[in-house]
Amino acid sequence: MIPANESAERVVADGWTVLRNVIEPELVAALLARIDSLMLELGIPYGSNAFLGQRTRRIFNLLSHDPLFASVPLHAGVLPVVEGVLDRELLLSSLTAIEMQPGQDGQPFHADDGSYGLPKPHRPFNSTAIWALTDFTLENGATRLVPGSHRSERNPQRGEQPQSVAAEMPAGSVLVYHGSLWHAGGANRSAARRVAIVCNYCAGFLRQEECQLLALSREQVARFPPRLHSLIGYGTYRGLLGHVDQRNPAGLVDPERWDVFERRRSRFDRNQRTLAQALVRTAEGDRVPAEQWLRRPEIHLPDLIAQGVPIQLDPARAAVDIASVETAAKYAGYLRREESEIERARRDERRRIPREFPFERVPGLSKEIVQRLQQIRPDTLGHALRIPGVTPGAVAVLSAYVGRFPSPTS
């Protein structure tokens, strides 16, 4: 294997390098399988413009969907190369799966650091690793690269078609390039799809493309290895940028705290089971399930404990334990109703909209929303909900009419 510093030097000098067969085949297979299942679960639509690709589906913010994806930004065969291009204080800028179907046209050429708007050329402060999860070939749209363009004084113009080469590589390889390099997804003229993960890193002093401090919950982050905490943004750059009350925010995603939370959750689950099984004696002398008795407003958990129901409490956190078990019991009915609401929303997410559905006949939708829907023709209610400008209220109205108007072709 080529040493990481040599690969990094090639990225800085030549604009890119390909790390051939650097990813374990088992990891490639696992990532591919999870991306496929997420595409279905999330009802991912095709892109809505030439840049995103109208025959291309993307899953953004991958870390939020499965901890499996943590292995991508941290991979020992790739991260040291990018650290050599930027430095060890780099950040993960975005993490996206891209599935390009046959028939996808070539993407417009661009440079990933184009949005920062600084005079060019400059040293790399952005660097991207494109993981090939299927072979990348000339026919199926291997990324096009413009040699020398990382030294250009400008970004490509809209529609510009410079001379380029295709980054052909077998599945399990990774293309790493300089953020100023002009590049584009190629056209897929083959009969098979091309699948990739695009892992974009930036220097620690820059704003990330995805706002990960909000896109990932603290609980999700706490499960990741500490190195990933700092890549996500829980850290400081040169000990200053990003501090919280002069503390490094890394300490705020504390796996030990997460452990405390996990232990509390397992006590909670055990106590729920105990309440479902135990019987208690009422004032009238009847024996009733503890769970049912606790639903009475005047009954509290310590009353049941006094009757010998074996509830487990952490002495240091007894008040929190008691409050959570009591709240769950007293609001069980309400929670069940909420769950069925959530289930309904999930079903709606996948509910299909017939191809020629007459959006203009749905009463109460604004002209603008009807136009957006007619332009984009979402195939599910979930897809409709993700169209900018289409409100949840409009989708709720739509859901009431989706089964009502038969489409001429369906």
Ligand SMILES: O=C(O)CCC(=O)C(=O)O
């Ligand atoms: O899919 C590719 O090969 C490149 C994708 C890309 O550059 C992008 O979406 O920004």
